[in-house]
Amino acid sequence: MGIFQLELQDVSFSYDNSKLILHEINMVIESQDFVLITGQNGAGKSTLLRLISGILKPKSGTVKINGRSIYRQKDYFKMIGFVMQYAEDSFCCDTVFDEIAFASRNFGLDRIEERVQNAARIMGIDQEAFSKSPYDLSNGEMRRLAIASVIAHDPFLLVLDEPFVGLDKAGKQFLRKVLENWKKNNRATVVVSHQLKYLTDLANKIFNLQSGRLSKVDSV
Ligand SMILES: Nc1ncnc2c1ncn2[C@@H]1O[C@H](COP(=O)(O)OP(=O)(O)OP(=O)(O)O)[C@@H](O)[C@H]1O
Ligand SMILES: [Mg+2]
Numbered sequence: 001m002g003i004f005q006l007e008l009q010d011v012s013f014s015y016d017n018s019k020l021i022l023h024e025i026n027m028v029i030e031s032q033d034f035v036l037i038t039g040q041n042g043a044g045k046s047t048l049l050r051l052i053s054g055i056l057k058p059k060s061g062t063v064k065i066n067g068r069s070i071y072r073q074k075d076y077f078k079m080i081g082f083v084m085q086y087a088e089d090s091f092c093c094d095t096v097f098d099e100i101a102f103a104s105r106n107f108g109l110d111r112i113e114e115r116v117q118n119a120a121r122i123m124g125i126d127q128e129a130f131s132k133s134p135y136d137l138s139n140g141e142m143r144r145l146a147i148a149s150v151i152a153h154d155p156f157l158l159v160l161d162e163p164f165v166g167l168d169k170a171g172k173q174f175l176r177k178v179l180e181n182w183k184k185n186n187r188a189t190v191v192v193s194h195q196l197k198y199l200t201d202l203a204n205k206i207f208n209l210q211s212g213r214l215s216k217v218d219s220v
Contacts, residue, residue: 003066004031004079004156004188011051011061013044021047022212024061029157034183034202035190039209045192046085046161048209052190053082053159078107081150085161085192088142091134096125096145099134104153119152122181124174140171147178157188164195172198 006029013022021044029035029052039045050056051063054070054077063070070076084090093099100116109115120127123144129137134145143163151158158179164172176198182189183202193199200206206217 005029005066006052006070006157006188007064007067008052009062009064011058011063013047013051013056013059015047017059020059020212022051022058022214025051025214027207027214029188029190029205031156031186031188032183033188033205034179034199035188035205035207036196036199036203037190037192037207037209037214038194038196039192043209044212045209048214049082049159049161049190049192052157053080055082078153079156080159081147081153081155081157082159083146083150083161083163087146087161088134088139091142091145094133095130096132096134096137097130099145100125100148100152102149107153109153115152115154119148122151122178123148140167143167143171143175147175155187157190158182160189160191160193162192162194164193164198176202 008025008027011022011025012020014020025048037045051058057071065073065076091099093102097116100119101112104112104115125144125148134142137145163175167175172195179189180202191199207214208217
C-alpha cells in the first residue's frame, strides 16, 4: 500500500447557495493519521465528512488526493470507507454476508468471500450471523456490521461519524481496539465524536468545528 495524502484546500460549502455551512476549511490527512473532530450540534461535522468522502462537492476550494482533485479520480470511493451517522438505519441487503460484500461487489472487486471473512473477523462478527438479516442483530452488532461493510474493500481512509454513540462500555472498548489496530496497519482515520476519553490519546490531530470554522486544538 503506497503513500496516501488527502488535502482539503480552502473548502467552503453551502447546501442552498445562501448560508455557508463550512468556511475555508484546510486539512491534511496522511497514512497513520488519526484525526478527531469535535464540535457542537449543527456545527457542520457531518457535512465536512461528506466532503472528505466525496459525496458532496465544495462550493469553492478543492479536495485532493496525492495532489490530484478527487473529482477526476473514479477510484477515489474505493480508497474511502465512510460510516455515516446512524448508518444502521440504511442497511440495504437481506443478509449480513451480502451487506458486508455490498461495496466490494459494487466496485467489481475479486475475492469477495475472503474479504467478507476478513472484515467480519476484524469486527468480531460470527460466521453464524452471515445468513441473518442485518436488522435481526443487536444494536452493538449492527454498528460493527456497518463498519465491517466499509472495510471489506480495504480502504486507505476510514471516516466515522459518531461511531461510539449507543454502544455499551464493552462495545466502546472493542471499537477503540479496532481503531488502534487500523492505525498500526498504517491506515488513516477521521472520526467525529464526543466520546473523547476513548480517542484523545490515539488522535495525533484534533480539530474543533464551530459554526463551520475549523480550528486545530492541542488537547481537549
Ligand atoms: N441535507 C441538508 N440540507 C440542508 N441543510 C442541511 C443538510 N444537512 C445538514 N444541513 C444543515 O447544515 C448544518 C450543519 O449540519 P451537520 O449535520 O453537518 O452538523 P453536525 O455538526 O454533524 O451536527 P450533529 O452534531 O447534530 O450531528 C445544520 O445547520 C444543518 O441543519
Ligand atoms: Mg452530524
